[in-house]
Amino acid sequence: MRKTILSAAALLWGTTAIAETDMLIVGNAGSSVMDRFRSGQSVEDLTDQYSAFGQVVSVKDAEADDMSRAALRFLTQSDSETDMSAVMLTGRFVTTGGETYLLPSTVSSNVDITVALTEGLPLSPLLAELAQHPGQALLMIGSEDFELQNTRLLTVGIGTPDLPQGVTMVTGTPTDIAGFAASLPRRSVVRLADSSDLSLRGYVPSDLTFFEEERETPEPQVIEVTSTDADEALWAKVSARSDLQGYEDYLSAFPNGLYADQARAQIEEIKAEPMRAERLAEEALNLSRDQRREIQRDLTLLEYEPRGIDGIFGPGSRAAIRRWQEANAFEVTSYLTREQITRLGAQADRRAAELEEEARQRQAEQERQDRAYWQETGALGDAAGFRAYLSRYPDGVYAEVAQERLAAIEAEAREQAAAQDRAAWDTAANADTIEAYQDYLRAFPQGAFADEAEARIEALQIPSDERRAIAQAEAQEAALNLPQSARRLAEARLKELGLKPGSVDGTFDDKTRRAIRRYQEARNITVTGYLDQQTVVRLLAGSLLR
Secondary structure (H helix, E strand, O other), rough: OEEEEEEEHHOHHHHHHHEEEEEEEOOOOOOHHHHHHHHOOHHHHHHHHHHHHHHEEEOOOOHHHHHHHHHHHHHOOOOOOEEEEEEEEEEEEEEEEEEEOOOOOOOOHEEEEEEEHHHHHHHHHHHHHOOOOOEEEEEEEEOOOOOOOOOOOOEEEEOOOOOOOOEEEEEOHHHHHHHHHHOOOOOOHHHHHHHHHOOEOOOOOOOOEOOOOOOOOOOOEEEEEEEEEEHHHHHHHHHHHHHHHHHHHHHHHHOOOOOOHHHHHHHHHHOOOOOOHHHHHHOOOOOOHHHHHHHHEEEEEOOOOOOOOOOOOOOHHHHHHHHHHOOOOOOOOOOOOHHHHHHHHHHHHHHHHHHHHHHHHHHHHHHHHHHHHHHHHHHHOOHHHHHHHHHHHOOOOHHHHHHHHHHHHHHHHHOOOHHHHHHHHHHHHHHHHHHHHHHHHHHHHOOOOOOHHHHHHHOOOOOHHHHHHHHHHHHHHHHHHHOOOHHHHHHHHHHHHOOOOOOOOOOHHHHHHHHHHHHHHHOOOOOOOOOOHHHHHHHHOOOOOO
């Protein structure tokens, strides 16, 4: 057997040279003397520190052109020698749609969508570069809080960026991020972030470190090694497969091989994650964020609540997937296969059709009862009949007709009322309180507006729990943070269903609320007149969430 004499330094070539790193630093956060004492590092200091690890492009207090030039230089300097890529951004951030922008340092709080799009530094090109270095890609963001005057199409902050596979993201205040960056080399990312009260997302294994210092090359020593051709060839195959059997096969062939320690470490990592193969299989599907939203919508329709439709598979979504897999006799892993996604989508489509048919039948029966009651009340044409009808069916088929005719009767009564009666009624109506209407009735028990006063008293005597329910429903709708385009889609859908929402303009007025109540009542959803997640899923399943 041929033998080769190699030095220990040659055998360890992969660990003796320091990794070549490309880094971008943009420091746009407003800094004070106290901030610098707390962080311990300025942009210049960090640039000097990290230059020891590779190429650093940095800029501070940057205008739009400065940021663009720095980002372009960073993006174009990466080459085949680059082993690691890092980005540090501090300052004011805004989010619109699926993009996040770092604003120029001189931009005030009076920023609009045009400024963000034309002057802001977008995050997506930087994420695309980081994605080229999975496992060795670091994004540090220090977001400065500020009050945004123009919130149309914009929100303050970084939102929830869609991180590529293998990218680590650290977020916090600018001061904390600067301190983190200054202390990061050779430190555990997880422990350092925890001690600094920073948030971690993306690729975060427990032993993750970046910027390890260069190891000293050992003194050459003679080591007798068997020819490595077969060792290298087998390792290339098993590392490409990256499965348990492959690493075990390698150790069987080369128990003391060049990569024996790495093989054993990989075996331990695989055994520590029972569903590793299933996770990797789902990741290989490369599901987009919209596709994950569609899956969450399907789970919601089938009543496997994922706790949000945001395109992020967190604990709630994984628990919902497990429940669905168990109910459908699949292996319970919490990770989806292509076959399961197809089955889930078909079930959701079928259930959506069933729910719409149930709603159609329920609405038809409700309208039948509605029309019958109208014949007994409002069709008689008097104020008492109109009020009786509106009391039972405030959002009924004839609600608009009843209100218009009742208003005409009241207008006629007003014309006939004595000046004193009319003045007293105006006072009560302007106050619009139970006490004011009771005062009117005491003064004019047979007044021209007595019936209307009694009706208003009854309407104002809403139980406190009902008022709380309405307030809660209003808060739930606000939490959805629906853009104007989605609100217009909702109104268009209500109009398409013949529920009379008024103008399709994205503004929810009384007509819109009535249409929403009609929709909810026909579909056996809690009737509030406000949109919640269940109503949105049912109403906009075909347009907003797909």
